[in-house]
Structures are given as structure tokens and as C-alpha cells.
Amino acid sequence: MKTLKGGIFMSRKLIDLDLLQSVFNNYENGMSFESIVEIVDVNLSPEYLRYMYNRYLTNGLYSLIRNSQNNKYSFQFKMNVVQEYLDNDISYKKLAIKYNIPAHETVRKWVNRYTGRKENTNYSPKQEVYTMKGKTTTFKERLIIVEYYLDNEISYKDCAKKYDVSYGQLYQWVQKYKSHGRDGLQDGRGKGKPKSILTPEEQREAEIQELKDRNKILEMENKVLKKISRNRKRDDKSTSKKIAAYETIEALRNEFPIKHLCQTLNISRASYYKWLHRKPTQKEFENKILIKEIKHIYEKYKGIYGYRRIYIYIRLYLHKKVNHKRVYRLMNQLNLKAVIRRKRKRYKPCTPQTIAENELNREFQEREANKKWLTDVTEFQLENGSKIYLSAIYDLGTGKIVSHYLGNSNNNQLVFKTFDKAVKTVTSTEGIIFHSDRGFQYTSRLFKNKLNHHKMIQSMSRVGKCIDNGPMEGVWGIIKSEIYRGSKRFKFESIEEAFQVINKYIKFFNNERITLKMANLA
Known part of the structure; x- marks a missing residue:
């Protein structure tokens, strides 16, 4: 942006034209742009300074001053630029420098509008770089491609075609390289920016976020341990470890990612989803009804019946044929046990002294009443x-x-x-x-x-x-x-x-x- 004192705004920082002229003079005297950036307080990348220098050589220093308003170009001017691009296959950047157009992206837009984003493909059997899918590349490959583009000052299209990558990929790599240098080309998908390019404030925020994420994981592990412990002790569920794990995931799935819950409980996501969409068997349905009846009988008589008497009650009064082992197993799952009295102490034998004889003589088996x-x-x-x-x-x-x-x-x-x-x-x-x-x-x-x-x-x-x-x-x-x-x-x-x-x-x-x-x- 043009200023009252003849300066320009670059990367949100005011750069005086005299300072910029000094930078170019130092470059012409043998210094590299990388060395100049380290010595002079200029918030610009070496690559962008190189681009500005090329514009300076073609159109002079004042061509670098942006107008306070958007530039207005006539239709004929735009057509001339586009026609020259189509006839001579000059890069967008060189055309922008030649005609003192601040951004070469402006030239690209004019060309795309004119061609309707359709290019002749007769010259190459390869897929057009504008429509081809992104290519998987390594950090080293990205670095070579970007450096080739910047050193040779060719168009994005030509560079993309040379290395068989998409136009969009190349454009993003160049922008990241200009902003963050080599670190900007690191694969940061899902990881955020590389730590080497973070500002001190961003580093503090990243450390705080890392601690929050760690606390979240610890909170999840704590809740998982408590929940699975309760599920194994539930009075209406099986004590199976896997069933308890599945129920724990189902209960906490809205708070934590299912992937992390499965990892914590050491089970696969596939087995969890298989359990989630299962259909209860006929035996499970019968056990569910039987469990309700067992609990009702147990509570009705206030816990004095064990599995034997509850088994008899079910057969005698509910007229259901069940095995006593099944009742025993279900009561174990419900953690229901009858009240058991304490064992009495054994007494030492002694010489009998009778007043009346022991007529009963331990003959306790009797079927008739009043005998x-x-x-x-x-x-x-x-x-x-x-x-x-x-x-x-x-x-x-x-x-x-x-x-x-x-x-x-x-x-x-x-x-x-x-x-x-x-x-x-x-x-x-x-x-x-x-x-x-x-x-x-x-x-x-x-x-x-x-x-x-x-x-x-x-x-x-x-x-x-x-x-x-x-x-x-x-x-x-x-x-x-x-x-x-x-x-x-x-x-x-x-x-x-x-x-x-x-x-x-x-x-x-x-x-x-x-x-x-x-x-x-x-």
C-alpha cells in the first residue's frame, strides 16, 4: 500500500523505499538475499525479495509502490497481456514484471477467464496440471520442485508439468516456502505448524494445548477404569470382561473418541461395532425374564432364599421348567446370596447323666404328624x-x-x-x-x-x-x-x-x- 512518505506495506510492516533501494544495492555488490535478511530489519523472505528485485530491474523502484485503490486496466490492455501469454508462452511472473502488474496472479486470472480454464492438450498426453489429482511427495521432492521454480522463474504451469504435480499443489508449496522457508514444506497434516516456525507465543499455546490433551487422556482413562469396574459389578449384567468393556465404550462414546476408548480397553473397533449391532439370542431373552423373576422372589422374601429355594419356587409356583444350575449361575451374576448363619462351636463330649432316656435317639426322619x-x-x-x-x-x-x-x-x-x-x-x-x-x-x-x-x-x-x-x-x-x-x-x-x-x-x-x-x- 502506498504511503504519504513514499513507502510500501509488505507483510503488514512498513518498508521504506530508501531501505529497499539499499537492499538491492547490497545484492548487486555481492551479498545474497539470505544474508541481507539476517542483517537488515526486513520482514520479507529472500525469495520474495528476489521477485521484487526482478520487477525493480524491469520497471524501476517506484513500480513496487501499490496504489491505494485497486488498479484499473482496460479491456484491450488485458487482451494484449493474455495474447502475449498464449503466443509466446511467457510465465505469469515475467508478464507481471514487464507490464508492471503488482501480482502475477492477476495475469493468471485474466488468462483463465479468457480460456474458460480450458487449455489445449494436444502437445502432451499427460493429464492437465489444472485438473489432475494431487501427487504424494516427500519433503525432499517438494523442496527440489520449489527451488527449481524460484531459481528459474518459470510459470506454475510449466513447473507443475515438468514434475508431474498439480498446479494447486505447487502453488501451496511456494506460498508456504515464502512464509516459513524449508520448514513450511514439512508434512503437518493433523500436527499443525512445525515447532521450528512457531513464534514464542504460539509455542506457549501449543504446550498448553498439549497439556490439555494429556489431561483429557488421563481423564478418559480414569473414567474408563471406574465405569468398567461398575459394569462388572452391575446386578443385571454378565461379568464378562468384554461385555463390560463394550458397555463402557457405549456409555463414554459421547465424551471421548471411540478409537481412544478401544485402545485404552485393548479391544478392536470392529468387535465393538459388531457387538453394538448384534441381536439378542432367544436364550438371552429368556434369561432377561428369569432375572426379573429371581430378583422379585429374592426381594419379596428379603434375601432369605438361596438358589435352591428360588429354583423350587419357580418350578412349584411359576410352573417353569428351569435347571437349578441356571438359577445358580444367574444369581451369581446378580450377586444375590441367601443369608447364611454362622457355624456353631463344637462341644466336647462328656459322660451322659440322664433323668429321662434319650427315647428319640436321633431318629429325626418322620413323615406322620404328631409323632x-x-x-x-x-x-x-x-x-x-x-x-x-x-x-x-x-x-x-x-x-x-x-x-x-x-x-x-x-x-x-x-x-x-x-x-x-x-x-x-x-x-x-x-x-x-x-x-x-x-x-x-x-x-x-x-x-x-x-x-x-x-x-x-x-x-x-x-x-x-x-x-x-x-x-x-x-x-x-x-x-x-x-x-x-x-x-x-x-x-x-x-x-x-x-x-x-x-x-x-x-x-x-x-x-x-x-x-x-x-x-x-x-
């Missing part, structure tokens, strides 16, 4: 430190609790009331074996008289042989483990809550609870 009754007393703790006691009579034949009674103290009345309730449930008690441990209530004369009155046969466990009353001990273990739900420190908040929960559970125990004996009915 063998077992009894015992157990305790439950409250949060205030006190206890309540449960006395119950269990029928080996039916597997049900005949009667039970709750009280605040473990005394004779607790046992007597339980016994009186039990005998009222049957028409005849004659011959029933009534088995108990050697608790003080059962060894009293009053209780012995009650048994004799009802013509029942008293049986007692031997000293230190709690297994003699094993089924009754098992009933206590079931009741406590299923009420406590595996908690070792369970305590009732109040007596009222304890009475309500225990009475409700014994009703469930007698009428609803699934037992393994029911498997024969399924």
Missing part, C-alpha cells in the same frame, strides 16, 4: 440391653411349629404356656415322643406331671450332646439368620417390635416358606 415333638427355649437381644425369650414346640413330621410363646423371662411359666397351647391343637397326645434338652423347666416335677397326664413319652438329650436335639437347634438357626439377615450384631429396638417380627415370621415359616423337601413336588 415326635421337639422343644427348646432361645433368646433375642434388645438395644436397651434386656432380652426376650421364645419357647417353641416343633413337629418333626410336618416340619412346622406347633405352638410358641414369647416372654420377658426364661421361667417355668414360659414353657408351661407353650406346652398347654400345643396340646390344644391335637385330639390325642397319647404316645407322642416329647424331646427336650436338660433345661431346669423340663426336669421339674410339675412338667413331668403334665407329660404323664397327657400320656406322652419324655425324651431328653444327653449332657453335652446338643445334636440330640439337632432339628430344634436348626429351627432356631433358621429363624435368627433369616430375621437378622446375616448381621452379627442385630438387636430389636423394642419389645413390641420383637414380638411383631417374630410372630409374623413364625406364621410365614409354617405357611409360606419354601423347603428343600418341596423339590419332589415341583
Whole structure:
């Protein structure tokens, strides 16, 4: 742009004509443009200075001053320039210098308009450089082509034709070379500018961006690890590592590139897309329904059923034929386990001292009702430190609790009331074996008289042989483990809550609870 003081703007910096004249004088005295650029404060590349020098030789120094407005050329002037190009095959650059046209691209546009961007191709069987596809080249090849173009001052067309590259490629290479030198010809696709041509500010921005990208990768890896860990622990999904990986990618695909997620999880993108577009099999569809039913049964009975009882429930009440191994496998996937009571300590054997003989003699197999009754007393703790006691009579034949009674103290009345309730449930008690441990209530004369009155046969466990009353001990273990739900420190908040929960559970125990004996009915 022309200035009031006779200067020109080049690369957004004001260059005085006197300075430019000094540059040309130094070049004529033997200095190279590369050396002049390093010594003189001129923000121009050596290649562009060479081009300006050629214009200076042809049209003088003042031909380098751009007008404040766009140059206006007559139609006839344009036609003369175009005709000379077509007749003599002079390069655009030489024509621009000859006719003092600031940019040789202006000449190229005139020629393209005149020819309609159609050139005669009779002279060469090669594809026209304007329409041919770009050619893959190396850095060394690009450097040779650009240097040849600048040193010989030929047209883009001729140079492109010589090296069999497209016109557009050559033009871009030359512009990059003028702006950034040799580094501008490096292949920076997807990498940005070469670091050697970055300004200090651009270098800082590049370093900040690199740190951001690194943080993004670390964030992705962190989220992937958390997500895949949760997916493997999901209560409705398979624990397969690959399935968990696929689900993790699906969940994070909107936040991070799928390519990077697959690399982090060490799986191929092809396998992920194959999984994404898969169709569920019939077995997967059936398992999905079965999983819902298993969860419903488990939650309905508050976790007291394991896979065996849930298997029986499904066959007995839902009338579905399933294998117990399938139920076991699905419950493992759901991480559902029944409440398991703690193992009881073993007691050392001792010499038996009997008050009544062990008439039961561990013959626990019984199919008829009201043939063998077992009894015992157990305790439950409250949060205030006190206890309540449960006395119950269990029928080996039916597997049900005949009667039970709750009280605040473990005394004779607790046992007597339980016994009186039990005998009222049957028409005849004659011959029933009534088995108990050697608790003080059962060894009293009053209780012995009650048994004799009802013509029942008293049986007692031997000293230190709690297994003699094993089924009754098992009933206590079931009741406590299923009420406590595996908690070792369970305590009732109040007596009222304890009475309500225990009475409700014994009703469930007698009428609803699934037992393994029911498997024969399924």
C-alpha cells in the first residue's frame, strides 16, 4: 500500500523505499538475499525479495509502490497481456514484471477467464496440471520442485508439468516456502505448524494445548477404569470382561473418541461395532425374564432364599421348567446370596447323666404328624440391653411349629404356656415322643406331671450332646439368620417390635416358606 512518505506495506510492516533501494544495492555488490535478511530489519523472505528485485530491474523502484485503490486496466490492455501469454508462452511472473502488474496472479486470472480454464492438450498426453489429482511427495521432492521454480522463474504451469504435480499443489508449496522457508514444506497434516516456525507465543499455546490433551487422556482413562469396574459389578449384567468393556465404550462414546476408548480397553473397533449391532439370542431373552423373576422372589422374601429355594419356587409356583444350575449361575451374576448363619462351636463330649432316656435317639426322619415333638427355649437381644425369650414346640413330621410363646423371662411359666397351647391343637397326645434338652423347666416335677397326664413319652438329650436335639437347634438357626439377615450384631429396638417380627415370621415359616423337601413336588 502506498504511503504519504513514499513507502510500501509488505507483510503488514512498513518498508521504506530508501531501505529497499539499499537492499538491492547490497545484492548487486555481492551479498545474497539470505544474508541481507539476517542483517537488515526486513520482514520479507529472500525469495520474495528476489521477485521484487526482478520487477525493480524491469520497471524501476517506484513500480513496487501499490496504489491505494485497486488498479484499473482496460479491456484491450488485458487482451494484449493474455495474447502475449498464449503466443509466446511467457510465465505469469515475467508478464507481471514487464507490464508492471503488482501480482502475477492477476495475469493468471485474466488468462483463465479468457480460456474458460480450458487449455489445449494436444502437445502432451499427460493429464492437465489444472485438473489432475494431487501427487504424494516427500519433503525432499517438494523442496527440489520449489527451488527449481524460484531459481528459474518459470510459470506454475510449466513447473507443475515438468514434475508431474498439480498446479494447486505447487502453488501451496511456494506460498508456504515464502512464509516459513524449508520448514513450511514439512508434512503437518493433523500436527499443525512445525515447532521450528512457531513464534514464542504460539509455542506457549501449543504446550498448553498439549497439556490439555494429556489431561483429557488421563481423564478418559480414569473414567474408563471406574465405569468398567461398575459394569462388572452391575446386578443385571454378565461379568464378562468384554461385555463390560463394550458397555463402557457405549456409555463414554459421547465424551471421548471411540478409537481412544478401544485402545485404552485393548479391544478392536470392529468387535465393538459388531457387538453394538448384534441381536439378542432367544436364550438371552429368556434369561432377561428369569432375572426379573429371581430378583422379585429374592426381594419379596428379603434375601432369605438361596438358589435352591428360588429354583423350587419357580418350578412349584411359576410352573417353569428351569435347571437349578441356571438359577445358580444367574444369581451369581446378580450377586444375590441367601443369608447364611454362622457355624456353631463344637462341644466336647462328656459322660451322659440322664433323668429321662434319650427315647428319640436321633431318629429325626418322620413323615406322620404328631409323632415326635421337639422343644427348646432361645433368646433375642434388645438395644436397651434386656432380652426376650421364645419357647417353641416343633413337629418333626410336618416340619412346622406347633405352638410358641414369647416372654420377658426364661421361667417355668414360659414353657408351661407353650406346652398347654400345643396340646390344644391335637385330639390325642397319647404316645407322642416329647424331646427336650436338660433345661431346669423340663426336669421339674410339675412338667413331668403334665407329660404323664397327657400320656406322652419324655425324651431328653444327653449332657453335652446338643445334636440330640439337632432339628430344634436348626429351627432356631433358621429363624435368627433369616430375621437378622446375616448381621452379627442385630438387636430389636423394642419389645413390641420383637414380638411383631417374630410372630409374623413364625406364621410365614409354617405357611409360606419354601423347603428343600418341596423339590419332589415341583
